[in-house]
Amino acid sequence: MSNSPADSALVRAARGLEVPRTPVWFMRQAGRSLPEYRKIRQGVAMLESCRRPELVTEITLQPVRRHGVDAAILFSDIVVPLAAAGIDLDIVPGTGPVVAEPIRTAAAVEALRPLDATDVSYVAESVRLLLPELGATPLIGFAGAPFTLASYLIEGGPSRTYLKTKAMMYGDPQLWHTLCSRLADITLTFLRVQIDAGVSAVQLFDSWAGALSEADYREYVMPHSTRVLSGLADAGVPRIHFGVGTGVLLEAMGEAGADVVGVDWRTPLDRAVSVVGPERSLQGNLDPAILFAPWEVVERETRRVLAQGRAARGHIFNLGHGVMPETDPDVLTRLVELVHSV
Numbered sequence: 134m135s136n137s138p139a140d141s142a143l144v145r146a147a148r149g150l151e152v153p154r155t156p157v158w159f160m161r162q163a164g165r166s167l168p169e170y171r172k173i174r175q176g177v178a179m180l181e182s183c184r185r186p187e188l189v190t191e192i193t194l195q196p197v198r199r200h201g202v203d204a205a206i207l208f209s210d211i212v213v214p215l216a217a218a219g220i221d222l223d224i225v226p227g228t229g230p231v232v233a234e235p236i237r238t239a240a241a242v243e244a245l246r247p248l249d250a251t252d253v254s255y256v257a258e259s260v261r262l263l264l265p266e267l268g269a270t271p272l273i274g275f276a277g278a279p280f281t282l283a284s285y286l287i288e289g290g291p292s293r294t295y296l297k298t299k300a301m302m303y304g305d306p307q308l309w310h311t312l313c314s315r316l317a318d319i320t321l322t323f324l325r326v327q328i329d330a331g332v333s334a335v336q337l338f339d340s341w342a343g344a345l346s347e348a349d350y351r352e353y354v355m356p357h358s359t360r361v362l363s364g365l366a367d368a369g370v371p372r373i374h375f376g377v378g379t380g381v382l383l384e385a386m387g388e389a390g391a392d393v394v395g396v397d398w399r400t401p402l403d404r405a406v407s408v409v410g411p412e413r414s415l416q417g418n419l420d421p422a423i424l425f426a427p428w429e430v431v432e433r434e435t436r437r438v439l440a441q442g443r444a445a446r447g448h449i450f451n452l453g454h455g456v457m458p459e460t461d462p463d464v465l466t467r468l469v470e471l472v473h474s475v
């Protein structure tokens with residue numbers, strides 16, 4: 134066991150197979166809290182750094198070396214395939230993705246072109262450079278799900294209310310579905326490029342789907358996420374599906390075609406099992422803010438998460454959302470040791 138990424142604890146837990154110990158990695162482990170990341174990124178814009186395979190390789194490896202996590206996640210961003218498909222956008226430090234000309238009309242949706250694998254050849258090249266460096270440690274590829282991508286394109290940037298997104302969704306469902314269908318195609322191509330290059334698992338981030346009711350999620354979003362996830366059913370790698378504040382959506386997000394459902398800190402894992410069912414594994418779900426509490430609290434809460442995770446077919450330990458930039462990296466390292474020791 135564990136001498137190849139395809140037989141790693143992460144992949145085995147994702148498939149519900151027996152593991153020697155619970156695998157652990159952290160969403161947004163690359164970048165953010167690491168001083169060695171800040172140093173190497175100096176003077177290089179975020180999107181530009183994603184297009185340099187040597188830089189991507191180094192940043193992806195940093196948290197693996199430092200923390201001994203059980204998986205690497207490719208250093209990239211959910212908007213990389215959108216930029217590669219010709220959308221004029223930037224990632225503004227401290228803000229996030231900003232789109233120069235938000236997509237709000239039929240003409241703008243029509244102008245969104247498909248992604249070609251050659252548009253993101255630097256991503257495939259990065260994966261190829263990483264595999265020999267990683268050895269038996271699996272590499273997770275990822276993409277943004279249609280709803281979350283649509284929200285950036287329609288709002289033009291981050292949003293609290295998703296008013297413009299919902300205005301299109303409710304006001305012009307046909308246009309909404311056309312847009313999401315094109316985004317599903319882009320996402321599928323982007324994930325296939327990563328799988329063909331050799332990643333061992335993929336995560337579909339629908340980070341902001343928690344803004345929706347279950348009924349609206351099922352009607353407006355699920356068909357498109359299902360097309361992405363079911364389109365990868367024969368790809369041979371486990372599919373993780375995650376969003377924030379998705380307590381009422383967990384059942385549907387599993388049904389969309391996930392092998393693993395990612396859960397944020399609001400829903401206890403044992404309760405998540407009862408809605409997701411015995412056919413899927415779970416990933417999560419320590420509150421990233423708990424890492425700022427005294428170690429006794431971190432330890433107690435970690436043991437609770439691990440105990441609740443035992444109810445699942447398989448459990449991949451993670452935070453309930455991404456690492457906060459202010460997190461002390463030493464706490465993350467200690468947390469990995471704790472998870473491995475339980």
Ligand SMILES: Cc1c2[nH]c(c1CCC(=O)O)Cc1[nH]c(c(CCC(=O)O)c1C)Cc1[nH]c(c(CCC(=O)O)c1C)Cc1[nH]c(c(C)c1CCC(=O)O)C2
Pocket residue numbers: 159160161162163164165179206207208209210211212224225226227228229230275291338340455
């Ligand atoms: C919604 C979303 C985005 N990007 C991503 C999501 C889904 C995950 C989630 O829910 O948090 C996913 C993402 N973005 C990035 C990664 C690389 C791997 C990793 O961090 O471990 C991953 C997996 C790099 C990044 N993406 C971004 C940075 C910071 C850029 C910088 O330092 O200049 C990094 C390292 C920028 C970005 N990109 C995005 C936001 C909201 C931001 C700004 C907030 C922030 O600083 O994190 C969009």
